[in-house]
Amino acid sequence: xxxxxxxxxxxxxxxxxxxxxxxxxxxxxxxxxxxxxxxxxxxxxxxxxxxxxxxxxxxxxxxxxxxxxxxxxxxxxxxxxxxx
Numbered sequence: 001x002x003x004x005x006x007x008x009x010x011x012x013x014x015x016x017x018x019x020x021x022x023x024x025x026x027x028x029x030x031x032x033x034x035x036x037x038x039x040x041x042x043x044x045x046x047x048x049x050x051x052x053x054x055x056x057x058x059x060x061x062x063x064x065x066x067x068x069x070x071x072x073x074x075x076x077x078x079x080x081x082x083x084x
Contacts, residue, residue, distance in 0.1 A: 006011060019061030024053065025059040 004012070035051035046054075 013080045014064055014067040014071065018060050018067050021063035022056050022060035025063070029055060029059075 030052060035046075035048040035055075038051055039045050
C-alpha cells in the first residue's frame with residue numbers, strides 16, 4: 001500500500017475526528033431531546049430516524065468545519081514562524 005500524501009492524511013484526520021465528535025454530540029443531544037416532539041412549520045413531521053440522521057450530519061459538518069478551521073489557522077501560524 002502506498003503512502004498517503006500530506007493532503008490526504010489531513011482530510012482523513014479531519015473526517016475521522018469530526019465523525020467521532022458528531023457521534024458524541026448526537027448521543028448527548030438526543031439523550032435530552034425527543035425527535036418525535038420536533039415539528040417543522042408547514043411540513044409533515046419527520047420520522048425519528050430522519051431527525052437522528054439530519055442531526056448527525058449537522059454535527060459532522062460542524063465538527064469538520066471546526067477541524068478545517070483549526071488546521072488552516074495552525075498552518076498560517078506555522079508559515080509565519082510563530083509555531084513549533
